[in-house]
Each structure stands twice: as C-alpha cells, then as structure tokens.
Amino acid sequence: MEFNSHFFIEAFGYIASLTIVFSLTRTSVKKLWIINGFGAFAFIIYALVTKSYPTALMNLGALVIDIVQLYRLSHIHESFETVEATPGSGYYNWFIKRHADDLKAYDNEERYKTAEHTIFFVRNNEVAGILAYNVKGKCADIVLDYVTDKFRDCKIGRYFFGNTNPYFTKQGITELVTHTNNPKHQTYLESLQFKSNDKGDWTKEIHEPQVAMI
Secondary structure, eight states, X not given: OOOOHHHHXXXXXXHHHHHHHHHTTOSSHHHHHHHHHHHHHHHHHXXXXXXXXXXXXXXXXXXXXXHXXXXXXXXXXXXXXXXXXXXXXXXXXXXXXXXXXXXXXXXXXXXXXXXXXXXXXXXXXXXXEEEEEEEETTEEEEEEEEEOXXXXXXXXXXXXXXXXXXXXXXXXXXXXXEEOOOHHHXXXXXXXXXXXXXTSEEEEEOOOOOOOOO
C-alpha cells in the first residue's frame, strides 16, 4: 500500500482545527487555554510543513497568549467563603430553580430541602454552589454537594473538605459522609480522598488545622 503523505498532513491539519474549535466549547477557562494551546501548537507544525508561514505566525501568537493566560490564572489569589443559605428566600429559590435539572443528578430525592444546614459556596466573590448536610454526633451527613459547571475544577472541594479549612471542626465535626450513585461524583470524591464502604457510603475523617510552630 502506497504511503500517502499528503492525506496524513491534511488529516493532521483538520485534527488541529477541531482541537481549537473543541477548546471553545469548554466552560472551564483553564481547560480552554490548555486545549487551545495544544491546538495552536499542532497548527504551527502543520503550517510549517505546508509552508504556510502566516498561519504559523498567527498560531504562534495564539500559543503565546494561551501560555500567558495560564500563567496569570495560576497566580490568581483564590478566595473561598461560605454564606448561609436560607430556604425560602428569594435568592435561594432562584438558585434552586435555575439549577433544578442539574441538582437532580446529585440529589434526586431532594433531601437538601429538609436538611438542617444549608450554605452557599462562594469563590472569588461569586456563588459557586450549595452544600446541605445534617449533623449526627460528630459526623456531617452530606445530602447535597453541588458546584456549578464553571467552578468544577475540584478547588472548592479540596478547600472545604480539606484539613486546612476549620469550617467543620469548629462545629465539633470530625467525619464527613455522603452517598452517591453518580459515577462522576464518585470520581470527584475519590480525588478528595473519600473512602467508599460496602454500604455505598463515602466517608472522610477531618482534623483540626495544624498551626505551624515558630
């Protein structure tokens, strides 16, 4: 079979183009810059092989922009806060209605509506999600842990469910437990070091933040 180099070069160019288009569909800004950067780099190679130097120069500029934006993004100071969510309030009702379909994937029994504690996750002064839980002794039974699509990079989870955040330990809580059959949510919980048991529960022990001794 004769090797058709022209076909593979053109196919490479189409793949590079589709990669750039695909990057524009990402809701995560970080993923957008990363995927777009790969697409731009691939397009530079394609343009050099086909001797389309203006195209190579344009994509080199795009690649530089991607790198600069990723650098800036990595040096942004992130702020995390919690704000009490009052069931029945105007904003609470709007948030629940706005994300109703998405919320069903995380709590199709709508247990969050009768939870003892409900708070909004706030990241960089934007409401990024909602947490609802019940307290049983020293355990927080999480019935809803929902983050909007824009903020699903696990940073909120790593902060709020990590050992550097005193939110739960101030309430005397030393263990977190939740239950989910959602494969994506299970992967998320694994990344936060939750452990599953035979009953389908996911648990994690938390400790008082350590103060560095000088």
